[in-house]
Amino acid sequence: MSDHITQWLGAYLDGELRGSRIRQVESHLSDCQKCQLELDELRGLSALLHETQPPDGFLPRERFVANLTLNLPRQNGTAKTPGPIELGWWLVPIVLIVIWIFVQLSAYISAALLTAFNLGLLGNGLSWLWGDSARQSLWFAWLINLVGEPAGSLALLNTIDLFLRDFFGHYFWQAVLGLVYLAWLMRAWQKQTTNSGNFSRA
Amino acid sequence: MPTPPAQAEAALIEKAQHGDRNAYGELVHQHHQGVINVVYRMCGDAQLAEDAAQDAFIQAWLHLSKFQPGTSLRNWLYRIAVNAALDSLRRASKTTFDEFENLFLTDPQAGPESALLQKEHRLAVQQAISSLPEASRAVLVLREYGGLSYQEIATALDIPLGTVMSRLNYARGKLKQTLTHELMDAEQAYV
Numbered sequence: 522m523s524d525h526i527t528q529w530l531g532a533y534l535d536g537e538l539r540g541s542r543i544r545q546v547e548s549h550l551s552d553c554q555k556c557q558l559e560l561d562e563l564r565g566l567s568a569l570l571h572e573t574q575p576p577d578g579f580l581p582r583e584r585f586v587a588n589l590t591l592n593l594p595r596q597n598g599t600a601k602t603p604g605p606i607e608l609g610w611w612l613v614p615i616v617l618i619v620i621w622i623f624v625q626l627s628a629y630i631s632a633a634l635l636t637a638f639n640l641g642l643l644g645n646g647l648s649w650l651w652g653d654s655a656r657q658s659l660w661f662a663w664l665i666n667l668v669g670e671p672a673g674s675l676a677l678l679n680t681i682d683l684f685l686r687d688f689f690g691h692y693f694w695q696a697v698l699g700l701v702y703l704a705w706l707m708r709a710w711q712k713q714t715t716n717s718g719n720f721s722r723a
Numbered sequence: 724m725p726t727p728p729a730q731a732e733a734a735l736i737e738k739a740q741h742g743d744r745n746a747y748g749e750l751v752h753q754h755h756q757g758v759i760n761v762v763y764r765m766c767g768d769a770q771l772a773e774d775a776a777q778d779a780f781i782q783a784w785l786h787l788s789k790f791q792p793g794t795s796l797r798n799w800l801y802r803i804a805v806n807a808a809l810d811s812l813r814r815a816s817k818t819t820f821d822e823f824e825n826l827f828l829t830d831p832q833a834g835p836e837s838a839l840l841q842k843e844h845r846l847a848v849q850q851a852i853s854s855l856p857e858a859s860r861a862v863l864v865l866r867e868y869g870g871l872s873y874q875e876i877a878t879a880l881d882i883p884l885g886t887v888m889s890r891l892n893y894a895r896g897k898l899k900q901t902l903t904h905e906l907m908d909a910e911q912a913y914v
Contacts, residue, residue, distance in 0.1 A: 531892050535866065537873050566899055570852075570867050573845040575763045579773055582755045589777060590748040593784050 526556050534563050613705050617698055624694045736796060740787050747787070751780050754797060757869065758804045764864040765808030767853035771815055772808070779807035801869045802879040805861045851901040855894050862887055863894040 526549045532538050533546045550556055580588070637643050732753070738746035758779055763772035783790075783803050790799055852860060861880060865871045873891075877884045 528888075528892060531895055532873070532888055535873070535891075537888075562899060563895060566895060566902070567867065569844070569848060569902065570898075573841075573848045575760060575772075576769055576845070578769045579759060579763075582752060585755060585773075585776075586748050586751050589751055589780055590744050593744055593747070593781065596742055596785060596787065 526550075526553070527559060530556065530560050530563060534560065534567065610709070614702060617702050617705075621695070621698050624698075628691075732796060733792060736787070736790065736792065739784070740790070747784055750796065754800050757797060758800055760868045761801050761804045761864055762808040762811075764849070764852055764868045765805060765860060766812055767849045768815075771811045775808040775811035776804065778811065779804040782807060795875065797869075798871060798875050798879045801865055801871065805865065805880070809857055809861075847902060851898050854901065855897055859890045859894040859897070862890040863898075866891060 526546060529538060529542060529546050533543065538546060550560065579585075634643070732750070735746045735749050739750060755776075758776050759772065762775040762779065763769065766772045766775055779800065783800055786803075790796065852863065855863065862876055865876045865879060866873075871879065873884055873887045876882075876887045880887075882890075
């Protein structure tokens with residue numbers, strides 16, 4: 522008796538075999554007494570399983586249905602259309618991406634304009650961006666007065682200014698957007714896990 | 724093309740998905756016996772099985788909005804029923820066989836030996852099924868008592884087709900082994 526045939530006997534009995542596999546099993550069965558016996562035992566087992574009915578003592582069907590329908594809780598959600606909150610939820614990543622594109626574009630345009638200005642391509646066209654020179658002088662004078670030694674203070678202020686510009690311009694926004702996006706992904710995953718009603722453990 | 728009963732069921736499902744309790748009651752009525760069969764074979768105890776069936780139908784009601792129209796409600800219910808039965812068993816922390824204890828007490832018509840022998844067979848069969856590992860038991864119950872095809876079992880339990888076959892072979896082999904001894908002993912006791 523071949524193990525392979527034994528392996529297929531249950532499926533043969535259940536009518537789950539197709540094509541050449543059936544012919545293979547039937548051909549083997551015609552020659553193999555042991556496998557025929559095995560098949561008969563499987564048939565006997567199936568009959569035994571079916572001849573034993575569940576015991577009495579269950580609630581009658583009508584009463585079971587009546588009790589159940591009376592005690593049904595509120596359903597978790599409706600079937601189809603997502604509400605405005607659901608739509609808003611899916612808009613979050615789109616809004617984040619738009620903000621990120623805006624920040625990046627602003628940085629690139631600023632850099633391009635500054636380069637063009639430094640090369641003298643724009644003439645005096647951007648002077649309005651520099652603000653009021655009299656107010657700027659007063660501001661620096663006040664700062665120098667406050668901190669003390671002018672050259673060292675200016676160097677320090679310059680360093681801090683550069684650091685803050687780099688930090689906010691390049692890292693801070695991207696880090697915040699990244700964190701918000703990660704938080705959204707986690708929440709979306711959690712929501713999906715809760716809603717799927719995980720029924721596939723067995 | 725869906726058959727008329729399938730269309731009627733689809734209409735009931737749609738109503739129930741929109742909160743119609745009467746429509747859901749109709750669906751429960753149609754699938755009650757099948758679900759009871761499955762959970763009883765999984766639990767091996769009538770009381771646990773009835774609780775599990777109720778849990779299964781309530782879970783199905785709560786998640787009905789997730790049911791995909793066009794797929795089999797019966798298979799979906801059986802999957803929920805199998806898991807509800809396993810949860811019931813875990814809550815009970817052990818498989819109880821009260822019927823063994825009540826064998827001579829609860830049935831006043833158990834006089835004839837054949838009736839008693841039949842009851843003994845039933846309990847031996849149920850005990851053998853309950854002694855199977857959960858994974859194999861679920862596959863066997865869905866095949867033998869739920870009447871699902873291998874493919875439907877694979878879909879319901881989210882396992883490969885080959886695993887369905889191997890678990891079924893294992894379960895049948897184990898049952899043959901157990902029941903051969905138990906049933907021979909039981910028959911000899913009444914000869």
